[in-house]
Amino acid sequence: MxxxxxxxxxxxxxxxxxxxxxxxxxxxxxxxxxxxxxxxxxxxxxxxxxxxxxxxxxxxxxxxxxxxxxxxxxxxxxxxxxxxxxxxxxxxxxxxxxxxxxxxxxxxxxxxxxxxxxxxxxAVPYHPSLRSIQVAGDGWLFYGVGYGDPFYYGCHVVDAIRFLVDHRWASVAPADGPGRSVDVVFVDGSHATIHLDGASNRVGASNRETFTFVGVGDETVIQEVETTHVDLEAMYRGYLDAFVEAITGARDAAGERMLDAATLLLGANAALEEGRTITPTSDSLAAYDVDGRAFLDDYQPYY
CATH class of the missing domain: 3.40.50.720 (NAD(P)-binding Rossmann-like Domain)
Known part of the structure; x- marks a missing residue:
């Protein structure tokens, strides 16, 4: 145990x-x-x-x-x-x-x-609907739409896109479109457009907190991840399964994908703040900082 x-x-x-x-x-x-x-x-x-x-x-x-x-x-x-x-x-x-x-x-x-x-x-990447997606080959085109705060909640869609691409990011830049959106280029030639707070900016959008992902490659895949109790339990269960595999050595446990996704989230928010392209070696990325204490001051737990 x-x-x-x-x-x-x-x-x-x-x-x-x-x-x-x-x-x-x-x-x-x-x-x-x-x-x-x-x-x-x-x-x-x-x-x-x-x-x-x-x-x-x-x-x-x-x-x-x-x-x-x-x-x-x-x-x-x-x-x-x-x-x-x-x-x-x-x-x-x-x-x-x-x-x-x-x-x-x-x-x-x-x-x-x-x-x-x-x-x-x-935990969003560990939802069964995303874990079931088979991305064959390089150079895919992805779209991801999230909701809410572009950093605290934006990480869900960024982490999921990075999970699907499974390659390091090369650059991120502000994108044309509603809300806070970025275009990401990955080292394998894949591209992604990520709407960090996009769900709340759609005309006629419902109040459902939903993540939407589209992948275009040899085939087109579309998946929605909702935040019902059933979906959340499935995510947390999948996340814990993956953590157990990391602990026991049944999967890669170096954390590089997680850390690369965390860096991409920083880069995406820095690109939006500065209005220009950011790369992993940009001086402005090294200087960028997001203060979690300010978010904590306004936070109220759901339960």
Whole structure:
């Protein structure tokens, strides 16, 4: 049985992953820590009691008692400081979305991971409808439409497009179109147009929170990922399955795709802010920073 520790109870993800962990045949929830940014201590104690998990006063205290951890704090500027000690202690680590807010944090996490399994990002790519897509060959054309905040929620569609392409990004530039949209070129010649907040900008759009993906290659594929309870449970289950595979060595656990997607998310938002093309080596990308604390100040948990 793989003993997992949860680090951070700010969002509904902590409850959702607790359920997925309890229902998974190979995992148990053994430990929990929360810094009190959103929830109070009573909530953390009750969470531990409900899930049979020990509540720790400091996150790294659980390192010797777990086989892996999930970093779930809302404020992504805390992810580096929370994840790096676990990675250096050889504890497999999953980092929730958005993974980081700066290129410096990407580099620090990559360096700390070394040979330790690293996983994370959005759960949307692990929805069954996206995992079932077979992308054969290079040079595909993709469209992705998301909704909401272009960074906090935009990561869902960016991570999913990066999952589908499975190649590093080469450039990202502002795109013509409604809302906050970017054009991405990948090293294999694939292109993607990503509408980070596109669903809310469509004429006559409904209030459904839905991600839409279109891929055009040897064949055309269209998939919608909704956010019903059934869809969310399927995503979290798929995400946990993939994390378990990373922990056990059944899949690539270097975290490079996750970190490249995190860098693309930064590049997309930098391109929109500066109104020009950004590449992975752009000085402006290295200087770009998205402050998670400002988002935290306005955040209210769903439950």
């Amino acid at each position: 793989i003993k997992i520790g949860i680090v951070g109870l700010d969002t509904s993800h902590a409850e959702s992953y607790a359920m997925a962990i309890r229902n998974h045949p190979e995992t148990s929830l053994a430990a929990v820590w929360d810094g009190g940014a959103v929830r109070d201590r009573a909530y953390a104690r009750a969470y531990g009691e409900r899930n049979g998990a020990t509540l720790y006063d400091e996150p790294l205290e659980m390192a010797d008692d777990v086989d892996a951890v999930m970093i779930l704090t809302l404020d992504w500027t805390t992810h580096r400081d929370l994840a790096v000690p676990f990675l250096r202690d050889a504890v497999p680590t999953a980092i929730d979305k958005p993974v980081v807010g700066s290129l410096e944090d990407v580099r620090a996490i990559r360096s700390a991971a070394n040979e330790t399994p690293l996983f994370g990002g959005s």
